Amino acid sequence: MANDYYSNPKKESGRKLKSNVFAMVCLVISSLAVVILITLLATIFISGGSWLNWEFLSGVHKEDNPEGSGIGQAVLGSALICLLCASVAIPIGIGTAIFLEEFQPRNKILRSLHGLVQLNISNLAGVPSIVYGILGLTTFVYLFNLVPSIQVNKPIPWEVGATHFYQTKTLGRTFVKFPAGDREETSIKLTQNEMCVDADGNTFELKLVDKRSEAPKDPELKKGYALRGRSASRLTERSPWYFHLPLGKSLLSAALTLALVILPIVIISSQEAIRAVPRSIREAAFGMGATRWQVVRKTVLPAATPGIMTGAILSMSRAIGEAAPVLAVMGGVLGTTSGIKSLMDQTPVLPVTIYRWAGDENAGFENASSAAIIVLLGVLLIMNSIAILLRNRYEKKLS
Amino acid sequence: MKTVFTAILVLALLSLTGTAQDLSGNINIQGSSTVQPISNKAKELFNAVHGKVNISVGGEGTGNGFKALASGECDISGASRPIKKKELDKVNAAGIKFVEVPVAYDGLTIVVNPENDFIKSLTVKQLQLIFREDYAAKTWKDVDASWPAEKISLYIPGSASGTFDYFKEVIGKKDGKTLRTDEQVQDSEDDKMLVTGVKGEKYAIGFFGYSYYDANRDGLRAIPIVNPKTEKAVTPSIETIKSGEYAPFSRPLFVYVNTKSYEKLEVEEYVVFMFDNLSKIVEAAGYVPLPEAVVTAAQDNVDAGNTGTHFVDKEGEKRSGALESVFVPENRAGQ
Numbered sequence: 001m002a003n004d005y006y007s008n009p010k011k012e013s014g015r016k017l018k019s020n021v022f023a024m025v026c027l028v029i030s031s032l033a034v035v036i037l038i039t040l041l042a043t044i045f046i047s048g049g050s051w052l053n054w055e056f057l058s059g060v061h062k063e064d065n066p067e068g069s070g071i072g073q074a075v076l077g078s079a080l081i082c083l084l085c086a087s088v089a090i091p092i093g094i095g096t097a098i099f100l101e102e103f104q105p106r107n108k109i110l111r112s113l114h115g116l117v118q119l120n121i122s123n124l125a126g127v128p129s130i131v132y133g134i135l136g137l138t139t140f141v142y143l144f145n146l147v148p149s150i151q152v153n154k155p156i157p158w159e160v161g162a163t164h165f166y167q168t169k170t171l172g173r174t175f176v177k178f179p180a181g182d183r184e185e186t187s188i189k190l191t192q193n194e195m196c197v198d199a200d201g202n203t204f205e206l207k208l209v210d211k212r213s214e215a216p217k218d219p220e221l222k223k224g225y226a227l228r229g230r231s232a233s234r235l236t237e238r239s240p241w242y243f244h245l246p247l248g249k250s251l252l253s254a255a256l257t258l259a260l261v262i263l264p265i266v267i268i269s270s271q272e273a274i275r276a277v278p279r280s281i282r283e284a285a286f287g288m289g290a291t292r293w294q295v296v297r298k299t300v301l302p303a304a305t306p307g308i309m310t311g312a313i314l315s316m317s318r319a320i321g322e323a324a325p326v327l328a329v330m331g332g333v334l335g336t337t338s339g340i341k342s343l344m345d346q347t348p349v350l351p352v353t354i355y356r357w358a359g360d361e362n363a364g365f366e367n368a369s370s371a372a373i374i375v376l377l378g379v380l381l382i383m384n385s386i387a388i389l390l391r392n393r394y395e396k397k398l399s
Numbered sequence: 400m401k402t403v404f405t406a407i408l409v410l411a412l413l414s415l416t417g418t419a420q421d422l423s424g425n426i427n428i429q430g431s432s433t434v435q436p437i438s439n440k441a442k443e444l445f446n447a448v449h450g451k452v453n454i455s456v457g458g459e460g461t462g463n464g465f466k467a468l469a470s471g472e473c474d475i476s477g478a479s480r481p482i483k484k485k486e487l488d489k490v491n492a493a494g495i496k497f498v499e500v501p502v503a504y505d506g507l508t509i510v511v512n513p514e515n516d517f518i519k520s521l522t523v524k525q526l527q528l529i530f531r532e533d534y535a536a537k538t539w540k541d542v543d544a545s546w547p548a549e550k551i552s553l554y555i556p557g558s559a560s561g562t563f564d565y566f567k568e569v570i571g572k573k574d575g576k577t578l579r580t581d582e583q584v585q586d587s588e589d590d591k592m593l594v595t596g597v598k599g600e601k602y603a604i605g606f607f608g609y610s611y612y613d614a615n616r617d618g619l620r621a622i623p624i625v626n627p628k629t630e631k632a633v634t635p636s637i638e639t640i641k642s643g644e645y646a647p648f649s650r651p652l653f654v655y656v657n658t659k660s661y662e663k664l665e666v667e668e669y670v671v672f673m674f675d676n677l678s679k680i681v682e683a684a685g686y687v688p689l690p691e692a693v694v695t696a697a698q699d700n701v702d703a704g705n706t707g708t709h710f711v712d713k714e715g716e717k718r719s720g721a722l723e724s725v726f727v728p729e730n731r732a733g734q
Contacts, residue, residue: 062443063436063439063440063442063443064440064443064683149470149472150472151470151471151472152425152427152471152472152473152474152657152660153471153474153657153659153660153663154471167420167422167423167424167664168664169664174420175420175421175422175664176420177420186659186662186663187659187662187663187664198420199420231662231663231664231667232664233424233662233663233664233665233666234663235423235424331455331457332457333455336453336455337446337450337451337452337453337454338451338453346455359589359591361590361591361610361611361614361615362614363614363615
């Protein structure tokens with residue numbers, strides 16, 4: 001009989017025992033996770049803690065010199081990419097969430113389309129980020145091969161914000177440049193005298209000679225002469241708004257790819273926030289004669305903003321920690337000579353730097369890698385704390 | 400105040416040399432991860448002189464490097480083996496011409512745990528017994544009767560690496576055999592795992608590039624290898640690899656320079672700079688400099704624009720042998 005189970009003291013104690021054992025197992029498992037985390041953090045701090053100083057935070061990567069290397073470029077690169085990524089993903093994400101939650105169509109066909117979008121987004125949130133990396137590679141880097149890809153010895157298919165010159169070497173062993181005009185080859189042979197521009201913007205004529213002996217002997221004057229037939233190579237001076245298509249392996253490609261990675265997260269968390277706004281608020285607004293747009297704009301969005309912001313910040317901290325898609329789209333850049341000059345440049349980012357340093361055969365880079373991990377963890381901690389603060393602060397006002 | 404003064408002084412000095420322009424441009428280098436340290440070092444030294452030239456150095460592997468060369472994505476491609484017939488066909492089909500430049504020697508080092516004192520040296524035959532799929536010796540006793548009957552643990556690089564290819568070629572090429580993959584084998588793309596493995600086990604054996612051994616000497620013992628020609632056991636070192644005594648486990652490393660790219664001033668300056676400082680760069684990267692004659696021959700090829708490889712003959716067969724005997728003008732098949 002069913003009642004026996006509860007009245008039988010023997011079975012009663014067995015039941016309690018089971019419960020206690022289960023509680024113990026849970027405790028052990030959860031403390032195991034904590035122990036692993038603490039060990040991990042301790043090892044990282046022991047190997048990298050002493051490396052943290054201003055030189056490390058502001059420096060650049062140096063081959064064979066872990067002590068002199070730093071993460072200045074990587075921090076800047078991560079920040080810029082994260083910002084770009086957020087400015088693309090957050091507006092689109094919030095817009096999509098509003099559409100999915102507030103503008104549900106009544107038409108049957110449109111409704112099934114609506115359902116399809118919803119289903120897709122839920123699934124996309126679980127797609128591994130490397131898959132987005134490959135997607136970004138085809139979409140942004142190669143633009144589906146709609147335009148010819150970027151090659152080292154061909155002019156870039158389409159670009160704005162660039163001034164072209166040719167640079168060549170004079171008989172005085174100096175480098176000079178002259179405007180390219182409408183010549184497009186990556187390298188040409190000198191056939192005529194060219195009007196060169198010097199570093200101050202003044203122009204002077206580069207004269208061609210057939211033999212070295214025909215040029216003046218004076219080393220200063222030699223700087224105005226070059227051999228006929230000497231090659232000159234195309235030089236592109238990029239303005240800060242320089243842009244080309246396809247996007248190539250650039251930081252803009254990386255930012256757009258990361259935007260794809262976080263888009264489903266932004267949409268889903270924004271949807272949750274919008275759904276948490278009580279129905280009564282909307283109905284009150286409708287009752288006052290507000291249109292759907294006015295309801296969304298004046299009541300729903302202000303009430304949902306803290307929740308949306310929390311989701312946005314959490315998704316940005318995901319973006320800043322992603323290595324795989326960046327590796328696929330931009331390659332494992334550790335440092336660039338000139339830093340970031342335009343959105344078409346490459347840049348190192350923190351997670352890729354950590355990955356490359358950890359695998360370096362020079363053991364010193366392991367410590368540098370740990371120090372970079374501490375920085376990345378610190379950034380993540382700050383971002384997540386802001387998200388939690390926002391949530392706690394505005395949560396009460398809602399209800 | 401002082402800084403303002405210095406700034407004015409610097410500006411004044413600059414205006415005197417106003418016509419001088421810095422060399423600038425972009426150089427894209429891809430290819431073998433084994434050659435990457437050489438390119439990285441060359442980049443660092445070159446940038447100290449020409450700070451405005453952007454050089455990006457990738458290391459996605461020799462095969463991917465040749466792919467990038469064929470698709471016109473890179474100016475220079477690093478390779479830990481010469482170009483193969485198939486790759487050459489692709490490059491030719493794309494209408495791309497290159498100059499083949501050997502840059503250094505890399506010695507493959509076979510290592511054991513320092514506590515292992517029974518191995519004095521190894522012959523190629525013994526290595527075949529240990530590493531090949533058809534022999535696959537279970538214990539050290541199976542290799543040499545005087546050695547202990549302990550199980551051998553093998554730590555070998557992943558099959559995608561140039562190092563794996565090279566080792567396989569030396570010990571198994573003639574018979575078309577490859578390396579064993581049984582439960583005694585641990586393989587890893589990360590050389591660090593191999594070092595840790597051999598350090599931790601008395602009866603372990605492994606191999607990787609000489610530069611990697613050189614950077615991780617603690618806890619490892621490099622085994623002298625019996626040179627099949629002289630029958631003398633030779634320990635790998637810069638000297639023995641350079642002199643060719645450490646055979647058959649030393650290999651040349653290459654860069655392939657796109658000739659169209661070489662017309663670009665920044666690439667020309669870079670390649671000339673690399674030649675001028677080659678032995679310094681190579682040693683700093685942990686490799687062994689080539690004989691002077693080979694370097695001069697390569698430099699002449701670059702200057703004269705002599706394209707094509709020395710390692711594939713007219714019938715499309717691969718030429719093998721010592722670098723000095725293969726890298727000669729009559730073997731070059733121009734493109």
